[in-house]
Amino acid sequence: MARKTGSHSEITGPRVHAAAQRLFARYGYAAVSMRQIATEVGVQAGALYNYTPDKQSLLFDLMRAHLEDLLAAWRAESCPAPPLAALERFCRFHVRYHLDRPDEVFIAYMELRNLVPENFAVIERLRKRYETELETILCAGQAQGVFALEDVKLATLAVIAMLTGVTTWYRDTGRLSRNRVEMLYWDMVRKAVGA
Amino acid sequence: MARKTGSHSEITGPRVHAAAQRLFARYGYAAVSMRQIATEVGVQAGALYNYTPDKQSLLFDLMRAHLEDLLAAWRAESCPAPPLAALERFCRFHVRYHLDRPDEVFIAYMELRNLVPENFAVIERLRKRYETELETILCAGQAQGVFALEDVKLATLAVIAMLTGVTTWYRDTGRLSRNRVEMLYWDMVRKAVGA
DNA sequence: TGTCTATCTGAACATTCGTTCATTTCCAAG
DNA sequence: CTTGGAAATGAACGAATGTTCAGATAGACA
Incomplete structure (x- = not known):
């Protein structure tokens, strides 16, 4: 039976993750110790094992959750549309979603x-x-002659690499707003695919 | 265990690096121990310190050497040329150079x-x-009206991210030759910059 | 042949690692 | 108040970490 008030597990669990x-995200998986994580949460290292079987699961759970959320968010946002409109939606979604979650993406x-x-x-x-969603x-x-691609598979990887790169340089304090970054990336992608 | 002819330091040093x-490149800096490196070289861990003051310098020297070689190679290859030709040369150079040195690039x-x-x-x-070379x-x-870019700085970062991405998927055993990959990337970049 | 010296070994150093567990803490239900 | 049980402590485990160093080893030179 879960304690309603005073129970820490429903608070500490998310805090551990x-x-x-x-x-x-900041120091890399291998460079971070369980004791550092525990200190950040405000408990002793042993307490972490009430919330994860081991360090590896901590990493795996974070990555799986991120990718599942990403897929779910895209499928919630996407809708049947002509390829050009669908591509614009995908590009803007990808940039926006990644800018909002730099740590998840980095990991x-x-x-x-x-x-x-x-x-x-x-x-x-x-x-x-x-990847297949974009492909x-x-x-x-x-197929509809809207794009002019020599190699669809390579184009898929090239576009994703280009868009994901935004996380390596964007800072909220920079000269460009998120909306403008979205727009600029979409403009380059549109031209790159020949539309 | 025995010196065969002459000094080993000129052989062991490069082997350490x-x-x-x-x-x-394979396991990440933090996940690799000095003893693993020593085993790969065929010496004891202590012997490594004849060739590097510490582990950090090993990483730093690798990264600096890579970037200095990259810059030198580009400057040897580049030459005064109209922007479109210069961009093509840069793109093909970047893809080729990175495909030839996957470990350096990854690190x-x-x-x-x-x-x-x-x-x-x-x-x-x-x-x-x-980056400035491309910019x-x-x-x-x-300035000459050959490209149609909304934001030159963002375009610089976007192009480099797209090109560098090739290292994450290219395999020598795949369906595309290096020459074809070079060509496909250049084709996408050319369109992306509006030329 | 014997000495010199660069090179490497092998053991040791103090820390830190991920993980376990008996014990303690403390809230909430009986 | 008592008591059950979840949650956290704090110490301990063996293994592994980067680094140091006295001493062994063996080619080069006299």
């Missing part, structure tokens, strides 16, 4: 090699599913 | 956060210098 997220792209093979396979499958749009546009 | 490069992009601040500043300055080309083309 939030602390791990912030620290993994998902940088910590793949710290996953044990079994977890890596799960994450790769999710990442591939997201499908590009394929449709190519 | 080569082993560090391979292991850092340079993934291990920035493992540099102590003083070393980070040096590496960032070198990276910025390389200069885009600026010139923009």
Whole structure:
């Protein structure tokens, strides 16, 4: 029976994952110790094991949650539309979503090699599913003659790399607003695909 | 265990850096121990300290050497040319150079956060210098009306991110030759900048 | 042959690592 | 008030970390 007031588990649990997220993003999975995470949460290291079986699961859970949220958010936002409109929606969504979640994104792209093979396979499958969402749009546009692509698969990877790169330089204090960044990236993608 | 002919230091030294490069690229700086590097070289851990003052210097030297080589190689290859030709040369150079040195590139992009601040500043300055090479080309083309860019600085970052992304998926055993990959990326960049 | 010296070994250093667990704390229901 | 049980402590575990260093080793030179 869960304690209603005074129970810490419903508070501490999320705090453990939030602390791990912030620290993994800043210093890297391998460079962060369980004791650092515990300090950030305000408990002793042993207490973390009430909320995760081990350090690896902490990383895996963060990455899986991020990719599942990303997919769910895109599917909630996307709707049947002509390829050009669908591509614009995808680009703006991708930039906006990634700018809003820099830590999640950073971990998902940088910590793949710290996953044990079994977890890596799960994450790769999710990442591939997201890629396929874009590839499908590009394929449709190519078939309808709206885009002019020499290689749809390469274009998919090139566009995602270009868009994701925004997280490496964007700062809220910079000269460009998020809306303008969205627009500028969409403009370049539109031209890159020949539309 | 025995010196075969002459001194080993001229052989072991490069081997230490080569082993560090391979292991850092595969498992990440923080996840690789000095003993793993030593095993790869075929010596005991203590012997490494004849060739590097510490682990941090091993990482820093690899990153600095990579970026200095990159800049030198580009400056050797580039020549005064109209913006469109210069951009093509840059794109093809960047893709080719990065495909030929996947380990160096991976380390340079993934291990920035493992540099102590003083070393980070040096590496960032070198990276910025390389970025400026592209930005200069885009600026010139923009001034001459050859390119149609809304924001030259963002375009610089977007193009570099797109091109560098090639290292995350390209495999020698894949369906595309290096030459074709070079060509496909150049084609997308050319369109993206409006030329 | 014997000495010199660069190179490497092998053991040791103090920390830190992820993880476990018996014990304590403390709220809430009986 | 008593008591059950979830949550946290704090100490401990063996293993691994980066780094140091006295001493062994063996090619080069006299």
